[in-house]
Amino acid sequence: MPMAHATRSPAGDNQPPEFAPRDLWRDDLALREAVEREGAAGFAPRIAAYGALAGDRLLALAADAHRDRPRLRRFDAAGQRIDRVEFHPAYHAVMQAAIEHGVAGLSWREPQPGAHVARAALGYLHYQAEPGSSCPLTMTHAAVPVLRREPGLREWADKAAAPHYDPRELPIAAKAGVTLGMGMTEKQGGSDVRSNTTTATPLRGGDPEYALAGHKWFLSAPMSDAFLVLAQAPGGLTCLLVPRRLPDGERNAFRLLRLKDKLGDWSNASSEVEFNGARGWRVGKEGHGIATILEMVMLTRLDCMLGSAGLMRMALACAVHHCRHRRAFGKRLIEKPLMRNVLTDLAIEAEAALALxxxxxxxxxxxxxxxxxxxxxxxxxxxxKYWVCKRATAFVAEAQECLGGNGYIEESLLPRLYRQAPLNSIWEGAANIQCLDVLRALRDPATGVALMAGLDVARGLHPAFDATIASLGKRMAEPGVDESDARTLVERLALALQAAVLLRAGNPLADAFCRSRLDRCRGLAFGTLPAGTRFEGVLERVLPAD
Structure with a gap:
């Protein structure tokens, strides 16, 4: 019987080839430059290896991890309460790769100059491939330094930093590595954690062990081996480590009420929890819970920035790839002047986000x-955290529009990125919380001095930049900032910091950044770069030609 010949539809002649697999490190010149500039060049081979893995195997695994969302299994076959979160095997494969390559623990296992930059680069690459799993990875990473200060919790700190992933529900003594989640917010308070009502009662006088009673409206990563929880102890709001399994192997006394049905972040689980005498071990002093958590939050907020920068990078790469191959009105889309304006504007934004x-x-x-x-x-x-995360949603929407209808169907990566984009702006304190935190920080004169020193490194390199920091210097010298105007100040500070990094590095996009972001000579949408902006070479810098 003769073999049938495949036919190709006319429409297929004008469809771009598959975007992936790709080498996310090799393709990203801006990342390679930033890693060297910020002192992590010695880690480059390891970052490069993860970039190749993330753009190939992990990106493929992510599709299954997102499509088959985690499920809460409350009871086993015998009717025993187990409250187990079950995942597609692809999720566990992604977590194993990330932890073994140092996304959660490199900074603490190898405390040498450049280690935090290297781990940040790994996290940036990971978020492009599978953002949902970044939640437990960043919380596990951020918990290590505070746990290390408690002698009785040193094993938890060491195993959180270890390059071993073990999803089994076992007591810590039976595991080589652990992951950590976090429970801070409650129904009645949200970000106002001082209004928390969950209680922590000491079990014995002077002992660091407590019994918890109450609830959490959001418990992040409920499949984790333990959770950092804020509760009201006799001495005030206190941070406690609450393990899933007690040292004798018994389940701790808490129940997962449900998993949150979220807009995006589908591969990750978030839950509501009820504590019914659950045992927890104090982290830090009684009444110092907010200070303890804030030390962790500074690290998790950095990962919010990195995640949003990673989303921007992946969305931009998809848009450039599409426009290089798609033809309309006689030319490739990337040859159209207005499309080049849009893509160049996105490229400037993405590179500035990564640089900062x-x-x-x-x-x-x-x-x-x-x-x-x-x-x-x-x-x-x-x-x-305020500015980079705030920009991500509009950025991904613009990149999605570059693909037209192709960017709106689930075969594309863009819908997944678009659903993910708002999360980092909400997580770890939404935009207003960040702006108020900036105002509080600037009350310390030393903070203002440090901030201006970070800007002064680029003084004299661009007139628009010089005018901006002169204006900011005057404003920061004033007695106070009206709270209602905080977003305006923080936005200008963010733009100035991004400009300073780009200018100091001699980045080829620095002039266009300053002219379009600091001079205020543009429209409000992406793709409104001012006349005279040089587009040549920018998109080639974004993504090498196939």
Whole structure:
């Protein structure tokens, strides 16, 4: 019987080839430059290996992890309460790869210059491939330094930093590595954690062990081995480590009420929880829970920035790839002047987001030895978290539009990125919380000095930048900022910080960034770069030609 010949539809002649697999490190010149500039060049081979893995195997696994969402199994076959969150095997494969490559623990296992920058680069690459799993990875990473200060919890800290993933529900003594979640917010308070009503009652006088009673409206990553929880102890709001399994192997006394049905972040589980005498171990002093959590939150907020920068990068790469191959009205889309304006504008935004994120990671690296860098990290994290995360949703929507209808169907990566985009702006304190945190930080004169020092490194390199920091200097010298105007100030600070990093690096996009973001000579939408902006070479910098 003769073999039938496949036919190709006429429409197929004008459809771009598959975007993936890709090497996310090789394709990303801006990332390679930033890693070297911020002091992590020694880690480049390891970051490169993960970039190749993320753009190939992990990106493929992510499709299954998102399509088959986690499910809560409350009872086993014998009717025993188990409250187990079940995942597609692809999710566990992604988590294993991430933890083994250091996405959660590199900073703490290898505490050398550049380690935080290297881990930040790994997290940025990971978020492009599978953002949902970044939630437990970042919380596990952020918990390590506070746990290390408690001698009785040292095993938890060491195993959180270990390069081993074990999803089984076992007591810590039986595991080589653990993951950690977090429970702070309650129904009645949200971000106002001082209004929490969950109680922590000491079991014995002077002992760090407590019994918890109450609820959490959001318990992040409920499949984790333990959770950092805020509760009201006799001495005030206190942070406690609440394990899933007690040292003797018994289930701890809490129940998962349901998994949240979320807009996006489908591969990750979030839940509501009820504590019924659950045992927890104090982290830090009684009444110092907010201070303990805030140390972790500075690290998780940095990961929000990195995640949003990663989303921007992946959305931009998909848009450039599509426009290189799609033809309309006689030319490839990427040859159309207005489309080049849109794509170039997105490229500038994405590169500035990455540049600021890795600059903050370098400040975290240096914070223990340099008080000025510590102060800079404190305020720049809140500034960057506000602005980079706020920009992500509009950015992804614009990239999606570049693909037209193809960007709106689930075979594309763009719907997944679009659903994910608002989350980082909400998580770990929404936009207003970040802006108010900046105002509080600037009440300390040392913080203002550190911030201006971070800007002064680029003084004299661009007239629009010089005018901006002169204006900001005057404003920060005033007695106070009206709270209602906080977003305006933080936005200008974010843009100035991004410009400073780009200018200091001699980045080829720095002039266009300053002219379009600082001069205010453009429209409000992406694709409104001012006349005279040079588009040549920008998109080739974004993504190498196939």
């Amino acid at each position: 994120s890795l600059r903050v990671a370098r400040a975290v690296d240096a914070a223990r030895q340099d008080p000025r860098e510590a102060a800079f990290a404190r305020v720049a994290t809140a500034i960057g």
